Amino acid sequence: MEPMGDVLHLLVILSFLETGNAKVKDFKAAGATAPGDIIIGGLFSIHEGVEESLNLSAPHASQCVRFNTDGFTRALAMIHAIELANRSPVLTTLGISLGYRIHDSCSDVTTTLRASADFTQPTTDCGGGANTSNSSPPIMAIIGASSSEISISIARQLNLELIPQISYASTAIILGDKIRFPAFLRTVPSDLYQTRAMVRLLSDSKWTWVGMVTTDGDYGRSAMESFVSQATASGICVAFKEILPDSLTSPDINSAVRNASNTIRSNPKVKVVVTFAKPTHMTYLYRELRGQRLGSGLGERVWVASDSWSSSKEALGEMDLPDIGHVVGFTFKRGNLAPFHHYLMNLSDSNDVIRNNSFLKEFYSLLNGSGDPGVVSSSTAAAEILLNNSHAGIVFSVEMAVSAIAHAVADICSKKDCKTAGTVQPWKVLQALRGSRFELEGKSYMFDQKGDINLGYDVTVWRSVRGVINVSDVVAEYHPINNSFSYTSRHTTNITDLKDVVSVCSASCKPGEFKKTAEGQHTCCYECINCTENHYSNNTDMDQCLSCDTKREWSLEGSSWCTHKTLEFFSWQDGFAVVLLALAALGIILVLLVGALFLHQHQTPVVKAAGGPLSQLMLLSLVGSFVSAVFFVGHPSSLQCKTRQVLFGLSFTLCVSCILVKSLKILLAFQLNPDLKDVLRRLYQPYAIICLCVALQVLTCTLWLVLQSPWDKATVFATTVLAECDEGSYMAFGVMLGYIAVLALVCFACAFKGRKLPQNYNEARFITFSMLLYLMSWVIFVPVYVTTSGKYLPAVEMVVILISNYGILSCHFFPKCYIILFKKEHNTKSAFMKNVQDFSFKSITDSSSVSETSVSQTEGKCTSHTYSISSPFFCMSPPPIETTAPQNFWSVGQNIQSIDIATHCTIVDHGVFVTGQLTRPYRLRRSMSL
Numbered sequence: 001m002e003p004m005g006d007v008l009h010l011l012v013i014l015s016f017l018e019t020g021n022a023k024v025k026d027f028k029a030a031g032a033t034a035p036g037d038i039i040i041g042g043l044f045s046i047h048e049g050v051e052e053s054l055n056l057s058a059p060h061a062s063q064c065v066r067f068n069t070d071g072f073t074r075a076l077a078m079i080h081a082i083e084l085a086n087r088s089p090v091l092t093t094l095g096i097s098l099g100y101r102i103h104d105s106c107s108d109v110t111t112t113l114r115a116s117a118d119f120t121q122p123t124t125d126c127g128g129g130a131n132t133s134n135s136s137p138p139i140m141a142i143i144g145a146s147s148s149e150i151s152i153s154i155a156r157q158l159n160l161e162l163i164p165q166i167s168y169a170s171t172a173i174i175l176g177d178k179i180r181f182p183a184f185l186r187t188v189p190s191d192l193y194q195t196r197a198m199v200r201l202l203s204d205s206k207w208t209w210v211g212m213v214t215t216d217g218d219y220g221r222s223a224m225e226s227f228v229s230q231a232t233a234s235g236i237c238v239a240f241k242e243i244l245p246d247s248l249t250s251p252d253i254n255s256a257v258r259n260a261s262n263t264i265r266s267n268p269k270v271k272v273v274v275t276f277a278k279p280t281h282m283t284y285l286y287r288e289l290r291g292q293r294l295g296s297g298l299g300e301r302v303w304v305a306s307d308s309w310s311s312s313k314e315a316l317g318e319m320d321l322p323d324i325g326h327v328v329g330f331t332f333k334r335g336n337l338a339p340f341h342h343y344l345m346n347l348s349d350s351n352d353v354i355r356n357n358s359f360l361k362e363f364y365s366l367l368n369g370s371g372d373p374g375v376v377s378s379s380t381a382a383a384e385i386l387l388n389n390s391h392a393g394i395v396f397s398v399e400m401a402v403s404a405i406a407h408a409v410a411d412i413c414s415k416k417d418c419k420t421a422g423t424v425q426p427w428k429v430l431q432a433l434r435g436s437r438f439e440l441e442g443k444s445y446m447f448d449q450k451g452d453i454n455l456g457y458d459v460t461v462w463r464s465v466r467g468v469i470n471v472s473d474v475v476a477e478y479h480p481i482n483n484s485f486s487y488t489s490r491h492t493t494n495i496t497d498l499k500d501v502v503s504v505c506s507a508s509c510k511p512g513e514f515k516k517t518a519e520g521q522h523t524c525c526y527e528c529i530n531c532t533e534n535h536y537s538n539n540t541d542m543d544q545c546l547s548c549d550t551k552r553e554w555s556l557e558g559s560s561w562c563t564h565k566t567l568e569f570f571s572w573q574d575g576f577a578v579v580l581l582a583l584a585a586l587g588i589i590l591v592l593l594v595g596a597l598f599l600h601q602h603q604t605p606v607v608k609a610a611g612g613p614l615s616q617l618m619l620l621s622l623v624g625s626f627v628s629a630v631f632f633v634g635h636p637s638s639l640q641c642k643t644r645q646v647l648f649g650l651s652f653t654l655c656v657s658c659i660l661v662k663s664l665k666i667l668l669a670f671q672l673n674p675d676l677k678d679v680l681r682r683l684y685q686p687y688a689i690i691c692l693c694v695a696l697q698v699l700t701c702t703l704w705l706v707l708q709s710p711w712d713k714a715t716v717f718a719t720t721v722l723a724e725c726d727e728g729s730y731m732a733f734g735v736m737l738g739y740i741a742v743l744a745l746v747c748f749a750c751a752f753k754g755r756k757l758p759q760n761y762n763e764a765r766f767i768t769f770s771m772l773l774y775l776m777s778w779v780i781f782v783p784v785y786v787t788t789s790g791k792y793l794p795a796v797e798m799v800v801i802l803i804s805n806y807g808i809l810s811c812h813f814f815p816k817c818y819i820i821l822f823k824k825e826h827n828t829k830s831a832f833m834k835n836v837q838d839f840s841f842k843s844i845t846d847s848s849s850v851s852e853t854s855v856s857q858t859e860g861k862c863t864s865h866t867y868s869i870s871s872p873f874f875c876m877s878p879p880p881i882e883t884t885a886p887q888n889f890w891s892v893g894q895n896i897q898s899i900d901i902a903t904h905c906t907i908v909d910h911g912v913f914v915t916g917q918l919t920r921p922y923r924l925r926r927s928m929s930l
Contacts, residue, residue: 032075032357034082036099037418038409040402041119042078043112043144043154045071046104046359048280049249050111061114064106067366069389070279070312071146072359074168075102076386077395078143079357080343081402090410096418098406101138104359105145108247109153112145116154120161139163140409140429143401146394148172148219149246155184162427166404168397169332171307172222176450183430185451187400188307188332189480191219191276195227197330197457197478198274198304199234200485205498207272207302208236208524209505213260213285214276217246223276223306235541237505237524239270244281253284261288271503274304279312286324287317301325302501307332310460311391313469321464326498329462329471330478332393333455335441340395345383392472393458400440400453405429407438456480461498508540511560515543530558554719565716568791569635569723577633580798587626587805594813595619597820606816606827611662614686618658618812622805624651629801632794641710641725646701648801649736650694655808656743656774657693661686663750663767697739704732722791741778744771770811777803 031046050062079100086097103115119139141164145151151170158165159182167175167186175181176190202210212227214220220243228238242260245253264273275282282305302325309315310329321327347360367382409418411432418424437446445453459476462469476485509515509528514537517526531537531545536559538546548555553562570577598615601607607615624647631644664684708729715722727733751767781800788796819826 031104031359032079032100032102034079034099034356036082036086037096038140038405038424039099039101039138040078040082040405041139041142041144042075042100042102043105043115043142043150044075044078044102045107045146046075046362047071047106049247050106050108052249062106062108062111064104064108064111067362068107069363069385070391071104072363073386073390074146074394074398075359076344076347077340077390077398078102078402080340081399084339085402085406088406090406094410094413094418096409096413098402098409102359105147105150107147107150109150112150112154113157116142116157120157120163140424140426141166141405141433143168143398143405145170147217148175148222149217151175151184152181152218155181159183162430164405164426164430164433166401166433168401169307169394170219172219173226174218174222176452178449178451181451185404185433185447187397187404187453189454189456190450190452191223191306192226193454193478193480194306194330194457195223195230196480196483197459198227199230199236200478200483201304201328201459202231202236202272202274203234204485205272205501206508207501207503209239209269209272209503209522210236210304211240211242211264211267211270211273212238212275213242213244213273213281215246215278215281216243219308220244220246220276227274227276235523237522239267239505239522240264244277244285248278248280257281257284257288260285264289269503269505271300271501272302272304274306275309276306277309279309279315282309282315283317286315286319290319290323300501302498302503303327305329307393307457311393311471313462313471316469320467321462321469326501327462327471328498329460330457331391331460331474332397333458334392335396335399337390337392337395340390340399341387344386344390345380347383347386400445403440404433404438404445404447408432408436411436454480459485509537509542510540511536511538512558513537513542514545515541531555533557534562536560536562551714551716552721563719566720567635567723568720570633570791570794572634574633574791576792576795580795580802581630581633583802583806584626584629584798587802587809588623590809591619591622591626594809594817597817598813601820601827604820604827605829606819610812610816611658614658614661615813617690618655618808621651621655621658622809624648625655625801625805627651629798629805632798636712636723636725638710638712641712641727642705644725645710645727645733645736646705649697649701649740652801652804653697653740653743654690654694656740656747657690659747659767659771659808659812660693660743660750661689663747663764664689693743697736700732700736700739704729704736708732724791724793737778741775744774747771748775766811766815770807773807773811774804777807 032042045068047064048066048068049064051065079102082098082100085091091097101119103112103118105112105115119142121138142154142158143166145154145167146169148170149172151165151167152172152175155165155175162183165184167184167188169188170186171188171191171194173190173192175184175186176192202208210231212224214224224241224243228241231238240263242256242263244256244260247253264270277285282303305327307330310327310331316324364382408429409424409432412418412424412428416423434447434451437444439445447453457478458474459478460471460473461475462471463473464470474488476487478485505522505525506515506527509526513528513530515523515526516529517523534548534550534553534555535545536548536555537544538560548562552565554565555562572578572581595616598607598610598619602612611618628644628648628651631640631647634640710725710728713724713726715724747767748771751764751771777800781796784796785793825831
């Protein structure tokens with residue numbers, strides 16, 4: 001026969017086998033039998049269904065219709081596996097053999113139940129003789145069935161005798177329940193793993209909007225329930241679930257297929273459809289879809305096929321693969337098909353062969369009925385048909401079932417004589433199956449606790465090459481242990497093509513957005529909403545935005561990340577801080593230089609006039625005040641917050657206290673009332689006054705630190721975190737500053753009276769100006785400090801401190817340094833005396849000297865009042881006045897009792913001049929105004 005003729009001939013035969021309605025009338029219930037020491041039953045769907053009958057007059061066996069080449073090939077796989085086992089050392093060493101009795105389930109539960117009843121009843125043996133042993137069931141184990149619904153129905157019946165049943169294709173999850181199905185085993189994984197694998201494939205491909213088509217039976221509904229639950233948990237939505245009648249002869253099949261087609265057409269966004277159906281169901285569905293002219297929309301879809309039809313290219317019918325789209329199939333793990341293919345090629349139709357195999361006889365009779373008289377003698381043509389319908393995964397599963405039974409029987413028969421009838425019991429075989437390992441093709445296998453052999457799945461992608469459909473290309477392997485795929489490198493192109501398919505209800509939400517689902521809608525159908533401020537989403541399709549840590553982070557609307565808030569404080573690197581620190585450092589250097597100069601010149605009149613030791617104490621306090629300004633810069637700490645205010649408060653209080661002592665001298669020197677002057681003279685103790693003033697400030701600061709001390713805090717703003725000092729008690733802070741202000745006011749009031757004294761030695765004028773500058777700066781500071789916030793708030797106080805320090809340094813010390821360094825001629829005793837004399841002469845002409853009273857009234861008063869000099873002074877006659885009186889000097893504590901006429905007396909007390917003029921022996925009276 002020519003090659004092209006062979007191809008056409010095969011197509012004609014296949015079409016006849018798939019569409020023919022040949023009825024089985026002349027075949028026995030057991031379609032294929034073979035003798036043996038241990039008989040194994042077999043259940044295979046040799047036909048696709050039974051003929052409908054409304055005859056209810058009496059029970060009768062339904063007629064099987066539509067020869068199923070796939071089911072027949074599986075039965076041949078069992079026969080071949082048993083023949084191999086009988087020739088293997090496992091059984092030959094024991095001298096036993098396996099026989100079989102295979103029934104046709106006709107894809108019908110009722111027919112299968114009649115067959116299983118035959119398995120559990122004593123019957124004639126395979127050799128035709130009567131079975132005289134009624135002590136044990138004739139069947140030790142059963143292989144089948146393929147349909148989960150049929151397996152479930154007969155499993156309940158086989159449970160009565162605990163006859164082990166090993167299925168090669170029933171994957172319903174319920175069959176793993178060993179309480180309800182203790183005798184059921186299978187050489188394939190449960191649908192729990194198949195649906196898990198499908199969900200993982202959908203997740204990896206980002207297909208979140210899918211449809212589902214199943215059959216109305218235990219297999220379809222169990223798979224649908226498992227798939228939907230796992231898909232929902234993985235964020236995959238099932239847009240629709242279409243259920244087709246399980247029986248192809250159902251009167252509702254056409255309407256159900258039409259409804260499923262309409263549903264698929266009305267969901268254009270669903271590009272992926274998961275199917276748990278039979279090949280014929282898919283043929284009907286594709287035919288209906290093409291009739292509705294879906295056009296390119298059908299070709300864009302991906303059909304995820306379960307193991308029930310993933311290897312059956314007959315599902316396409318007359319259509320080509322591009323007409324329906326892509327098919328991704330999950331198949332059982334496959335083994336080496338070469339021995340089975342060799343068996344099929346050598347299969348013959350001789351009378352010796354078909355005598356005990358009515359299925360084979362029917363197969364060849366159907367070939368004869370095709371109209372070609374030469375077909376029967378062409379074993380090659382028959383082998384080609386069978387090879388095209390042999391699915392590697394199913395054949396391997398059947399071979400594993402036979403091998404498991406052979407090893408279990410070998411384990412039993414190695415301990416007892418199995419040739420004696422009744423020696424082997426089905427439940428003993430079941431125990432051996434559940435607890436032993438067996439080998440096949442060099443690998444070891446064992447049933448798990450649920451009675452399954454879970455090897456995972458092969459993932460195939462159908463390909464069309466020049467019109468020839470290839471359904472066996474494995475592109476990946478699924479590993480149930482870690483729920484992952486391993487892809488084969490030579491088929492990565494097919495997987496890449498599938499990645500381009502988009503099956504989503506709504507486009508993915510970008511980072512920075514979250515999904516908002518309307519009430520009543522699928523969770524996969526949503527709109528994308530921007531995250532609000534201080535919220536973010538860093539992944540696609542997030543259900544809600546994550547919150548930023550608002551204490552440290554922030555984000556704008558629609559952000560995909562949080563930005564760390566900027567930590568702000570008056571840092572060392574800030575330009576303004578550098579300037580202020582430079583001024584503080586310069587101030588410290590100037591104070592130290594002035595202190596060194598005053599120590600070197602401590603015996604000179606200018607230094608003595610400046611206060612002597614008090615000036616050094618003032619300079620020391622200014623150093624502390626300048627240093628306190630440094631603590632206002634940098635990241636604040638608790639110790640720093642406490643130190644800076646306390647150090648400034650005590651340092652500046654000491655400085656102002658020294659100035660207060662100098663101011664009180666003016667008040668003391670010019671006190672006219674002798675009684676009050678005497679009291680003030682006794683109370684005037686400079687160092688005691690300084691200690692008292694500073695002690696009060698120490699008490700204030702101590703109470704502040706103990707009760708509510710300053711501390712460091714972080715103030716959180718929208719995009720920044722401000723590290724600052726909290727003063728703790730602002731009342732204590734105000735009391736500290738207010739106390740210094742009171743001392744400054746007293747200094748100002750006392751010094752204001754002496755502002756017109758000689759310029760070169762007039763310290764009252766400098767005290768007045770420095771205290772005025774201090775008061776003005778701190779008066780301005782209060783409202784600015786209250787209304788200012790931010791990192792530059794410490795700079796405000798720092799500026800005021802520097803102004804106050806430089807004001808005192810400039811007013812009290814710089815003029816004296818100028819005289820010491822550049823006007824040395826003025827820093828002598830003679831120059832000092834000349835300045836006094838010049839000022840005394842000027843006072844004589846400008847002031848009203850003395851008011852006269854009666855001598856008698858005055859003399860009494862002159863003798864009753866004395867003038868006590870409390871510090872070094874001298875008194876002399878001014879040079880411009882001619883006098884014969886000698887120049888007189890008084891020492892400390894000497895009393896002035898009387899002064900002669902025409903004597904001009906000037907009392908000098910550390911630069912404070914008291915000038916009087918006496919023309920007659922009246923009492924001395926202050927005549928100049930201050």
